[in-house]
Amino acid sequence: MQLPKGVEWAAHCLVVLERLTEDHPVANSTLAEVYGLSPTYLNKHLQALTRHGLLISMPGSAGGFTLSRPASEITLADVVEALEGGGPIFRCTEIRCDGLFQPHSTEIRASGSCAIAAAMWTAEQAWRHSLAAVSITDLVQGVDAVSSKNLNEFVENKNVKVGPIL
Amino acid sequence: MQLPKGVEWAAHCLVVLERLTEDHPVANSTLAEVYGLSPTYLNKHLQALTRHGLLISMPGSAGGFTLSRPASEITLADVVEALEGGGPIFRCTEIRCDGLFQPHSTEIRASGSCAIAAAMWTAEQAWRHSLAAVSITDLVQGVDAVSSKNLNEFVENKNVKVGPIL
DNA sequence: GAAGGTGTACTCGGATAGGGCCTGTCCGAGTTATTCGGG
DNA sequence: CCCGAATAACTCGGACAGGCCCTATCCGAGTACACCTTC
Numbered sequence: 001m002q003l004p005k006g007v008e009w010a011a012h013c014l015v016v017l018e019r020l021t022e023d024h025p026v027a028n029s030t031l032a033e034v035y036g037l038s039p040t041y042l043n044k045h046l047q048a049l050t051r052h053g054l055l056i057s058m059p060g061s062a063g064g065f066t067l068s069r070p071a072s073e074i075t076l077a078d079v080v081e082a083l084e085g086g087g088p089i090f091r092c093t094e095i096r097c098d099g100l101f102q103p104h105s106t107e108i109r110a111s112g113s114c115a116i117a118a119a120m121w122t123a124e125q126a127w128r129h130s131l132a133a134v135s136i137t138d139l140v141q142g143v144d145a146v147s148s149k150n151l152n153e154f155v156e157n158k159n160v161k162v163g164p165i166l
Numbered sequence: 167m168q169l170p171k172g173v174e175w176a177a178h179c180l181v182v183l184e185r186l187t188e189d190h191p192v193a194n195s196t197l198a199e200v201y202g203l204s205p206t207y208l209n210k211h212l213q214a215l216t217r218h219g220l221l222i223s224m225p226g227s228a229g230g231f232t233l234s235r236p237a238s239e240i241t242l243a244d245v246v247e248a249l250e251g252g253g254p255i256f257r258c259t260e261i262r263c264d265g266l267f268q269p270h271s272t273e274i275r276a277s278g279s280c281a282i283a284a285a286m287w288t289a290e291q292a293w294r295h296s297l298a299a300v301s302i303t304d305l306v307q308g309v310d311a312v313s314s315k316n317l318n319e320f321v322e323n324k325n326v327k328v329g330p331i332l
Numbered sequence: 333g334a335a336g337g338t339g340t341a342c343t344c345g346g347a348t349a350g351g352g353c354c355t356g357t358c359c360g361a362g363t364t365a366t367t368c369g370g371g
Numbered sequence: 372c373c374c375g376a377a378t379a380a381c382t383c384g385g386a387c388a389g390g391c392c393c394t395a396t397c398c399g400a401g402t403a404c405a406c407c408t409t410c
Contacts, residue, residue, distance in 0.1 A: 001392095002253075002256075003255050003257070004355085008256070035261045037265070041355070057383060058363090059362055059381095062364065063364075063382045063383065090174070091168060108313055111310035119300040123296035126295070127290065134285040138285075168393095191343095193342085210395090210396095213345065213346085225400090225401055226404085227343065230343075
């Protein structure tokens with residue numbers, strides 16, 4: 001069991017978006033260039049973030065993606081939920097009601113939920129809770145100095161090339 | 167991302183093992199019969215538990231599986247680790263050192279670990295910690311009355327069929 | 333009656349196919365900036 | 372010099388193959404019990 005690679009990409013891109021966005025959208029190709037990622041595949045994940053309301057996409061020549069709300073209100077839990085679907089990582093198939101116990105399934109269900117499933121879901125909640133405690137703002141502050149400097153230089157170069165809109 | 171179905175099977179089987187075992191091993195076919203599972207596929211998971219030291223397997227006509235240590239010392243974390251391999255759910259590919267940042271990768275690495283990966287691993291630790299707090303003994307106590315009664319009757323019937331060794 | 337050897341039935345254990353999701357890629361619909369021509 | 376339409380290039384968006392892991396199954400190696408033969 002492993003988280004899709006897209007989660008890592010999306011999280012990093014949201015951080016960069018927070019740094020690069022200033023009332024104008026950032027193109028998928030730009031984000032891909034920053035991290036040396038496959039543009040087409042990255043696009044797939046950014047679309048997922050858009051579908052789940054984390055990003056706003058703008059078509060057209062000067063289009064791109066923008067954060068849909070302040071970075072402080074976007075957490076890693078949102079990112080995981082957007083790319084993972086938010087479904088439980090442990091799925092209970094209720095085998096406690098199969099086999100020997102089949103004839104008494106209604107009684108068993110009435111006695112409460114499966115203890116194993118309950119424990120799994122509690123642990124899962126701890127995980128999601130920990131993820132929800134980390135916002136994009138927190139991650140931006142965690143970016144090291146040299147990376148931040150590189151990003152600034154990149155923006156300036158883009159500035160020269162693209163024009164005064166940046 | 168979803169946990170393999172084997173985790174659920176293994177957890178339930180450990181609970182039944184704790185109930186059924188009395189100094190004699192319980193066969194894979196018996197466990198499969200209790201829950202109406204595929205014997206061959208269940209065997210695969212029990213082998214994994216054996217490889218990781220949770221179970222002891224005994225070959226031969228009256229062979230089977232036994233808990234390798236007291237049920238109070240086996241936790242859900244152990245089960246997940248045995249069937250999942252214990253590797254991190256989130257794998258950091260260090261894309262913060264790719265693309266623009268490639269020339270300064272050594273500097274960036276020296277500045278500390280990736281903030282995103284750190285947050286992910288913290289959350290993962292919370293998950294594992296929660297799982298480690300639940301032992302098989304806890305789960306046995308959570309079994310409802312009617313299921314417990316069914317198991318007892320099953321053991322008695324087996325008793326008649328199999329002989330005095332049970 | 334007891335002991336030893338043999339046969340059988342049961343067990344675990346690893347090696348072998350199939351399906352679903354993540355990975356990776358491509359091309360099309362739509363929109364904006366640009367450019368060229370006319371007034 | 373200003374305005375407007377056509378062009379072109381860039382954007383997002385969804386549809387299309389490949390690979391790996393979980394799912395599911397089978398058959399073989401090994402062991403303990405039971406029985407039979409022999410002493």
